[in-house]
Amino acid sequence: MGFLGMLAQADWTRGVRMWIFVAAALAALEAAYLFHRALPAQPKEPMMYARFMALPFSTRRIIIVMASFFVMWVCAYLPKSGFTQVLIGSSAFVMCWATGILVPFLKVTFFVLRWRLWYVVRYK
DSSP: OOHHHHHHHSOOOHHHHHHHHHHHHHHHHHHHHHHHHHSOSSOSSOOHHHHHHHSOHHHHHHHHHHHHHHHHHHHHHSOOOHHHHHHHHHHHHHHHHHHTOHHHHHHHHHHHHHHHHHHHHHHO
8 A cells, every 4th residue: 555545544533633733834844944045136147937828729738738747646646625625626727728628618508508598587
């Protein structure tokens, strides 16, 4: 059994969850501090966002889909909670957007809803 499987099968008490939250908060603060220190006052070379935007369109979308899939995969191994479900749903939404499925789906959905509303108003 891997590390993530062990985490999923563990007995999660409130105390353990609280200490994991504290550790995650400290790690996030440390990462933010180190990121802030890594930013030069006058950048001599393009920063990560500029490098990302310099990539071809399809490459950027593939990277976004892979990152969203990774977030979904990690959340699937964590204990079920509202937060992990929101992360999984948000990642699925981003994956649909990045692959180009979202816009046609929304157009069809709005067409069907508009047609249904017109039918209900006119005939009922």
